[in-house]
Amino acid sequence: MDRRDFLAGAGLLAVAPTASSAARGVDWGAVRREFRLDPALTNLGLFYLASNPREVRDAVDEFRRRLDSNSHDLMPEEAREVAVALGQYVGGAADDIAFVPNTTIGLSIVYGGLKLRAGQELLLNDQDHAWHQQAARLAAGRVGANVRVGTLFENPAKATEDEIATRLRNSITPRTRAVGITWVQSSTGVRMPVRACASVVAEANRGRAREDRCLLVVDGVHGLAAVDDDAARMGADVFVAGTHKWLFGPRGTGMVWVNPEVSDQIVPLLPSLSDRSPTALLGPGGFHAFEQYYAVRAAVRFHQRRDPRSRRPHAARRLGLRGHGVLRRSRPHRPRAGGTVAAEKHPDHHGVVPHPVRAGRHVDPQHPGGDRPDCAGDQRAGSLIRGSSAVPGGSSRTLVFSICT
């Protein structure tokens, strides 16, 4: 079945498209109806915690039904299929995937399990999420290592790849055992140039002993399924992401991918259910909400079916939110590296607003519901807004939107 047949079969095509107009011909209203989002809300919560499309809800229900009818027989083959699906989705291998309940626990397991010595350091930056920083601090504190938090750009609106790479190069010392960055920052919407950072780290690693090697750890939660790129092929050593945000996966699910060349550098912190591979062993064990875990595969499938030509379609674009009337682009930035906005941001407020918004209200976390004259005239409300730009070609800019409903 090709893309067109699939979409037509799924009732998602409003008109029969030519190949080049296939995306435009998709009935995005039908796609939105796959979600149970309250149409009275302008929902930005997908950046926060996903609403699940029907396919994912059905998969959760089906696995729950099976477990309720026989709660003894877990389904390791389903877990394996999830690893295969995620591995393929990120451009890696199933054996290099560990299941974790969320990004925070994934990062904590990675930093906590990293073979780190007293006197070494973890280097993060001031735009990494607080829980990322906390995970690093807790791990470093246990062994007498340090966490250093740098600044990789002065101004998110003007940051360049060169600025970030140069600052990173100047910050790494022989003691730096890991560099942590965020693929798409929730604080600024900036999409970090992971490949450039990876080159800098590779340079720093020249001549280093294996046990001193600096690893590049990426918090990828707002890039996975939002940026059309292979997470496992950007040069990072570790990629961590919840699958319960942009991938629309079941709540309480996430993944860690580890470059097999460095998997011996991270040891498990907790007993695991899986001995499939050294990386799978990082996934915390004990029994889980298995119906949620097994259904991650349905989330991957949901994305892939929207565009079989790509393993990682730009979800927001595929969901047809380009040019949505309620999004007002406040400023383009990072012209050389963007393509995604994970942040919805009021123009004069630095924070991100990840909450559903009542139709007819303007988004301002400082003044909830306050009217803003500059938003007047842009009064349409949508049922589903994902704060992401959809730059054709996927490689030109990061945008931050303000929202007026």
Ligand SMILES: Cc1ncc(COP(=O)(O)O)c(C=O)c1O
């Ligand atoms: C950049 C970033 N990293 C990590 C997290 C925590 O994600 P999780 O809830 O999957 O632990 C968030 C939360 O939204 C985030 O914005």
